[in-house]
Amino acid sequence: MFNRILIANRGEIACRIIRTARRLGIATVAVYSDADAGAMHVAQADEAWRLGPAPAAESYLRQDILLEIARRCGAEAIHPGYGFLSENAGFAHACAEQGLVFIGPPASAIEAMGSKSAAKALMSAAGVPVVPGYHGPNQNAGHLRQEAERCGFPLLLKAVAxxxxxxxxxxxxxxxxxxxxxxxxxxxKAAFGDDAMLLERYLSKARHVEVQVFCDQFGHGIYLSERDCSVQRRHQKVLEEAPAPHLSPQTRVNMGEAAVRAALAIGYRGAGTLEFLYLADGRFFFMEMNTRLQVEHPVTELVTGLDLVEWQLRVAAGEPLPLTQEQVKIRGHAVEVRVYAEDPENDFLPAAGTLHHLHEPATGTDTSRGSLVRLDTGVRQGDEVGIFYDPLIAKLIVWAEHRELALRQLAGSLAQYRIGGVRTNLRLLQALAGSVPLKAAELHTGFIEQHGDLLFAPPGLESSRVLQLCAAFVLLTEQTWDPSPFAGHRGWRLNQPSLRQLAFEYEGEVHRLDISSEAAGYLMTLDERPHRLTAEWQQDRLQAVIDGVPLLCHLARHNDQLWLFYRGERFDVRLHSPDVEPQSTPHGGGLCAPMPGVISRIKVTLGDPVAVGQTLLILEAMKMEHSIVAPTAGRVAELYYREGSQVSEGAELLRLEPELKPKQDQEQEQETP
Known part of the structure; x- marks a missing residue:
């Protein structure tokens, strides 16, 4: 076994590797960019080394710096985690040349299966069905266009690497x-350093089912159950579960054996995943192989009782697989959801900000329910979610004896999860966990789009209740800070009723509440309607009765920003001075950044005429591109930034002005009766 390893990654996967290595007595060396200097994985490792500036191309993707750090710190092996250099054959080669063990497959296997087009050709030659498409070497744009017309639409464009x-x-x-x-x-090109593409028909109603394989250097290979990863957004997984529901025993065996045959054929070693599209009629098609550990590996760990990171370390150190195929036992059901910093109601745009409030669900075994809850995270309260990396905050994983109980426990754990300071997908996950189609396992890759009405339902708490609960919170917490009636501006008067006005900004509007104290609570007037409220504040929980209706919620505050959490939903409210008017929005024609990011490309110049829907510029954030398009026809009147500029959320990027009609057309309109 190794004495010291370098972890060439960040976030929750780096923390995960550190925990397993420590249990095995292996010293760990973390690396970090300037953006991650105070990150959790840096604090948990035995030692940590700086890589460079925040952009991944200048830090986590710098092979030369990683290899130099490994040499200087005395590491015997490098664990790449997933993402970044985990499927980079050149890095695996470089590690071998430096006498370092790359904790992953040999470079030859990465080259064979890391290229999606080469992998499809290999699988096709082996008799495994592949999705119709084009996987050839000719990357000329005109040739790809011809192949797209031949394949037909809808079509999926996919990066080879x-x-x-x-x-x-x-x-x-x-x-x-x-x-x-x-x-x-x-x-x-920005994410992988390779812009080669393949084309394949897009099967919108297919399920995404994948098989976890493991191989050692002695020619042994096994599969460890399969996972259903059909619930996705932007082609990235949101919920995964194992085993995959409603697969026949024979289909499980066929998929598993095909996956192992493919891995052994290329001399594979370590953890890998074969991904398939599965159709309702029982057919399945090979999509690709991920030559690394997957983000969703915990669901396989919980149904098998195995530690796949430990297996990686042992196999990389030259040990044989700990089990044979016959010894692998599957027990119960596991579900994982990915908690992202993003805005699901705004096309899942990634979000950035500070985790000012973070309350995580309870973890561990619940013997009364027969379930287990696990949280894989790499963040703490106060950490920053920046624009340079994937916006994954954590993974919540639940195991139970059967699927129904696992989903029920998942919903309960999500209800305990509270994050303030950055937008998240927690409300979507809560709705997803309790949705009837998910419980019925009506799964396919278009699940979220099909069930948008269920998953993006209107808020479960009307705005007047939100404002009154926030007002009660402010009043009660002020009393705990300073009980003196002479402190602050609470409207206290000698021998007079206590009067107070509070103003809150909610959903873009400022609302004012007139509040007077009563013997049993408060009388609050909102929009000229009186409401009676009693409330009690205990730590972060508010128990209130509004007009006879009992309500229980949680609240948190950072400066003037308040977050109210109610039944898995979060309501964002800002406290205003009563005499402050709402801020005006940018003047007409302005286009603002929907998230913080970097302007990677500007496609127009001053004075250009533009049509409705035309792409004006490209904003890059969290390794993804987002097109800023023209909402109306017009002409570019102002450009406020250059390519390469970093912008904050809400920054005005450019201004359009209406296209002036020719004088002749204006005269004709005036003459028209």
Whole structure:
């Protein structure tokens, strides 16, 4: 076994590797960019070394710096985690040349299966069905366009070296192809250093089922159950579960054996995953192989009772597989959800900010329910979620004896999860866990789009209740800070009723409440309607009765920002001075950044005429590209930034002005009766 390893990654996967290595008595060396200097994985490792500036291309993707750190710290092996250099054959070669063990497959296996086009050719030759498409070497844009017309639409553009939804686009017609290809290529180049693309038919109603395989250097290979990863957004997984529901025993065996045959055929070693599209009629098609540990590996660990990171370390150190196929036992059901910093109601745009409030669900075994809850995270309260890396905050994983109980426990754990300071997908996950289609396992890759009405339902608490609860919170917490009636501006009067006015900004509008104290609570007037409220504050929980209706919620505050949590939903409210008017929005024609990011490309110049829906510029954030398009026809009147500029959320990027009609047209309109 190794004495010291370097972990060439960050976040929750780095923390996960550190925990397992410590249990095995292995010293760990973390690396970090300037953005991660205070990160959890840095604090947990035995030692940590700086890589460079925040952009991944200048830090986590710098092979030369990583190898130099490994040499200087005396590491015997490098664990790449997932993402970054985990599927980079050149890095695996470089490690071998330096006498370092790359904790992953040999470079030859990465080259064979890391290229999606080469992998499809290999699988096709082995008799495994593949999705129809083009996987050839000719990357000329005109040739790819011809192949797209031959394959038919809808079509999926996919980066050959890709993963995690990067460099992928669904194209519905030939008129969309050129721009989608250019965008996918830029994104793939930025994320993987390779802009080669493949094409395949997009099967919108298929399920995404994958098989976990493990091989050692002695020619042994096994599969460890399968996972269903169909619930996705932007081609990136949101919920995963094991085993996959409603697969016949024979299908499980067929998929598993095909996966192992493919891995052994290329001399594979370590953890890998074969991904398939599974159709309702029982057919399945090979998509790709991920030559690394997957983000969703915990669900396999919980149903098998195995530690896959430990297996990685042991196999990389030259040990044989701990089990044979016959010894692998599957027990119960496990579900994982990915908690992201993003805005699901705004096309899942990634979000950034500070985790000012973080309350995580209870973890461990619940013997009364027969369930287990696990949280894999790499963040703490006060940490920053920046724009340079994937916006994954944590993974919540639940195991139970059967699927129904696992989903019930998942919903309960999500209800305990409270984050303030950055937008998250927790409300979506809560709705997803309790949805009837998920419980019925009506799974396919278009699940979220199909069930949008269920998953994006209106808020479960009306705005007047939100404002009154926030007002009660402010009043009660002020009393705990300073009980003196002479402190602050609470409206206290000698021998007079206590009067107070509070103003809150909620959903873009400022609302004012007139409040007077009563013997049993408060009388609050909102929009000229009186409401009676009694409330009690205990730590972070508010028990209130509004007009006879009992309500229980949690609240948190940072400066003037308040977050109210109610039944898995979060309501964002800002406390205002009563005499402050709401801020005006940018003047007409302004286009603002939907998230913080970097302007990677500007496609217009001053004075250019633009049409509705035309792409004006490209904003890059969290390794993804986002097009800023023209909402109306007009002319570019102002450009406020250059390519390469970093912008904050809400920053005005450019201004359009209406296209002036020719004088002749204006005169004709005036003459028209």
């Amino acid at each position: 890709g993963g995690g939804g990067k460099g992928m686009r669904v194209v519905h017609g030939i008129n969309e192809f050129d721009e989608a290809l250019a965008s996918a290529r830029r994104e793939a």
